[in-house]
Amino acid sequence: MRAFNFVWPSAYHDSVTLMRLTRDLESVPGVARAAAMMGTPQNRVLMQDAGLLTAAGEAAGPPDLVIAVVAADEASARQAEGAARAALTGRATTGGGYGATPRPRTLASALRAVPDANVALISIPGLYAAAEARRALRAGLHVMLFSDNVPIDQEIELKRFARERGLMLMGPDCGTAVVNGVPLGFANAVPRGRIGIAAASGTGAQEVMSVIARCGEGVSHVIGVGGRDLSDAVGGLAMEQALEALAADPGTSVVCVIGKPPGATVARRLESQIERVGKPCAMHFVGSGTASLEDCARDAVALARGEKHHPVAFTVPDAELARVASEARRGRRPEQRFVRGVYSGGTLAWEARSILDATLGDVAPGVTGTGSGHRVVDLGEDIFTVGRPHPMIDGAVRREWIAREAADPATAVLLLDVVLGYGAHADPAGELLLAIEAARDQAGQRGAALAVVASVTGTDADPQNRSAQVSRLRGAGVAVMPSNAQAARLAARIAAR
Template sequence: MTRAGLVRKSAYQDSVALLTLARDLRTAAGVREVAALMGTPANHDLLRQSGLLTAEAESAGPNDLVIVVEADSESHARAALARAEELLAARQQQRRSTGRVLPRTMESALRQLPGANFALISVPGAWAAAEARKALRLGLHVMLFSDNVSVEDEVALKRLARDKGLLLMGPDCGTAYLGGAPLGFANVVPRGRIGLVAASGTGLQQVACLLAAGGEGISQAVGVGGRDMSRAVGGTMTLDALDALGADAATELVVVIGKPPGPEIERQVEDKLRGLGKPAVVALLGAEHGVGPGEGKVRRVSTLEDAATAALSALRRETWTARPFSRDGAAIHRRIAEARAALAPGQRAVHGLYAGGTLAYEAILLLESLAGPVASNLRPHGDGIHRVIDFGADEFTLGRAHPMIDPASRIEAVAALAKDPRVAVLLLDIVLGHGAARDPAGDLAPALRAAREAARREGRTLHVVASVIGTEGDPQGLAAQVAKVEDAGAWVLPSNAQAARAAAGIAGAEL
C-alpha cells in the first residue's frame, strides 16, 4: 500500500466540487482512500488523523488544493492522481466554454450581477465568517453552507443580519427554498402555500417531499442552522424568519422543524407563531407534543411526517390524527409478523445506517419509545442492543465525501453487519435531490443483496427496511430509486418514521 499526493497552488475549489472529485477517484482501480480538500490548518489536522498527511500535503497553504490518494501500489496511486488532473482540467475547460469570466471577489460578483440580493457561501470554516460578514455589509442575505464556524461568530453574524434587516441562514445550512429556487441539497417540489423554518436540512427535505406527495408545495423554506434555537444563539434567525413568513402573502401556514430548544426560546417561538395570525405546526423532535391550552392555531407534533400531514389537514380544514402507518395498517402488521417469524434465535437488534443526521435522530427517538435503549454516535454515552449511526458526522467524513454523495462508508457497514448474528434489521434512509448522488439506491443495492445472501448462507434472514426521501421530479426519480432498493430485497415505507416503526416491530416491539 502506498500514498501519493499533489498540491495545486492558489486553486480554490468549493466543498461540493471536492466531494464529487473524491468520490470519482475512489472508483478507480486499486484505490483505497482519497482526500480532496484545501490546505487549511484544520484540514492538515484531518489528514493527519486519517493517516493521509503526505509531505506534499503538509507543504500546502490555505489557498492550495490538496489531493492525497492511498492505493494498493504506486502505479495505482499515480494513475488516480493523473485522473484527478484530467477531471480538474475538464472542469476548468467547461467553465471557459461558457464565455463567462468568474468573479474573484464578492464586490466584482455584484458588479456582474448588480440586482443580486443573496449570497451562498461555501468556503472553509476559518474564512466563512469573514465572507458572510462581507456579504451582509454589502446588503446581501446569506446562506452559510460552511460548517466549523464558531458559536461566537454565529451570534455576531446573526446580530449584524438582524440590524440590517437581512437573513443569515446557517452556518451548516444545507437546504433552503427561496423564491422558488432550491438551494443546497434540495428536492424538486412545487411552489405552494406552506412556509418552513428548519434547523435541519434532511428534516426540511423529508417534510417538503411529504407535502409534495400530498399535493401541496412550498412558499419559502428558510434553513437557520442546527444551533439557532440553542441557548447560546437564542433563536435569532428562527424568529426573524417567522417574521418574514408572517409578512409573506404567499404563505398561508407555517411549519417549524428542529430539536427541543430551551424553555425560554421555545416560548418565544410559540408566542411569535401565535402572533402571526396564521396556522402553524411545530415539530421539535423529542419534545412533548399536542395542543396546549391557549395555543389556538399552533399545533405541536412528534415526527417529521406528522408535521407534513398536520399541515395538509390544517390547510384543508380537516380533522387531523397522528397515524403510525399511512397505508393498510392490517397488511403492514401482517408483514411485520411474517418478517419477525423468519428471524433466527438471537436476532433482536435494529441497526440504523443513516446519511441524514435529523433522520437518524428521529429514528433513535422512535426506536427507544418502542424497542428500548439505542446506542448512537449522536448520543456518545448511550447503550443498548439497537444502534443508529449518523454517517454524516465528522468522524465519518474525515477526508471523504458526505454519505449523501458517497455511499462507501455505509456499504462497508452493511457488509460488516451481515456477519453479526444479533442483527435482525438494517434501517436505512436514501436521500434524493439536487446535490445528492446520481444513483444512491443503485449504489447501495449490490451491498444489500450481498448482505442478505451472506446471512442466508448462515441460516439467518436479514431484513432491510428503508425510506426514500425524494420526489418524482428529482434527478434520480423517486419511483426508479424505490424500485432499485426493493429489487435488492428492502421493504420501502413512505417516511422515515414509518420505517423506524416497522423495523422496531420486526425486532419484537409491540406496535
C-alpha cells in the same frame, strides 16, 4: 499501499466540489482511498488521523489544495492527480469548450458578473467563512452559509450584523433552502404552494417538504436557520427573522417550524413569536414527544385545508403491514434481536433513534453507531466523512457500514434512509442494492435471514424520481415505508419479540 500528497498552491475549491472529486479519485485504478481538502490546520489533522497526510501535505497552507491518495504506487497516485486536474479544470469554466468564460473567483467578481444577485451561497472552510459572509452582507446580499465549523461567537455576530441591515443569514451548516421556488443546497423538487417552512434541520426540512408535496400541497419558502440557531447560546436569532418573513409573505398561509428541541429560553421566546405570526402553525422538534416529521407535514397540510390532522402510526393497511412484518421475520434466528440504523441524514437518524427508544428501549445514546444493542449511526457526521464524500453524494461509506452491521449475528433488521433531491447521488438506491444483497447472502451463510426496511425522502419530480427508487428497492425485497417514522416503527415491530 502508501500515501501520496500533491499540493496545489492557492487553488481554492468549495467543499461540495471536493467531496464529489473524492468519489471520482477513488475510482482510479490502484487508488484505495482519496481526499481532496483545503490545507487548513483542521483538515490537515483530519487527513493525518485518516492516514492520508505526508510531509508535503503537512507543509500546505489554508489557501492550498491537498490531493491525498493511498495508492499502490506512484504511477497510480499521479494518475489520480491528473484526473483531479482534469476534473477541476473542466469545472472552472461556465462552459466546457475553448474560450469559455472563467468562473468568478471572488465575491466582487461574482457581483460584477451577476449585478442583480441578492443571495450569496458560501461554502468554504469554516475558519474563513465568517469573513466572506460579512463581505456578502456588506454588499447587501442575503447569505446561505453552507459551511460548518464556524465558531459560535462568529455565528451570533453575523446574525446580528445581518439583522441590522435587514438581511437574512441562513446557517452556518445550512444545507437546505428553497427561496421563491429556487432550491439551494440539498433540496427537493416541490411545487410552489401556501406552506412556509422554517427549519433548523436539513434532512428534516427535506422530509417535511416532500411529504407536503406528496399530499398535494406546495411550499412557499423553506428557510434554513442552521442547526445551532435554537440553542440558548445563539438565541433563535435567525428563526425569529424566518418567522417574521413568513408572517409577512402573502403567499404563505401556514407556517411549519421544525428542528431539534430548542433551549429553554428560546422555547419560551418561540411561543410568543409564533403567536405574533398570526397564521396557523405546525411545529415539531425531533425527539420531543411521540409525533414525527411526517405528522408535522400532514398537520400543516390539514391546517392549509381547514381540516384537523389525526396522527396514525401507519398509513399502510393493517393486513399489508402484518404481511410485510411476517415475511421479514421469516428465517430469523434466536440471536437476531436488534435494529441497526445506517443513515445519511442527521435529523432522520435522530428521529429513528427516538422512535426505536420509545418502542423498544435498549437503544444506544446518540447516533454514532456505538453500543451492542439497538443502534443508529449518522454517517454524515464529520468523523465518518474524513477524506470521503457525504453519504448523500456517494454511498461507499454506507456500503461499508451495511456490511459491518450484517456481519453481527445479533442484527435482525437493517434500517436505512434514502434521500433524493438536487445535489444528491443520481441513483442512491442503486448505490446500496449490491451491499444489501451481499448482506443478505452473508446472513444466509449463517442460516439466518436479514430484514431490510427503508424510507425514501423525495418526490417524483426529483432528478432521481422517487417512484423509480422505491420500485428498485422493493424489487430487491426491501420493505419501503411512506416515511422515515413509519420505517422506524416497522423495524421496531419486526424486531420485537
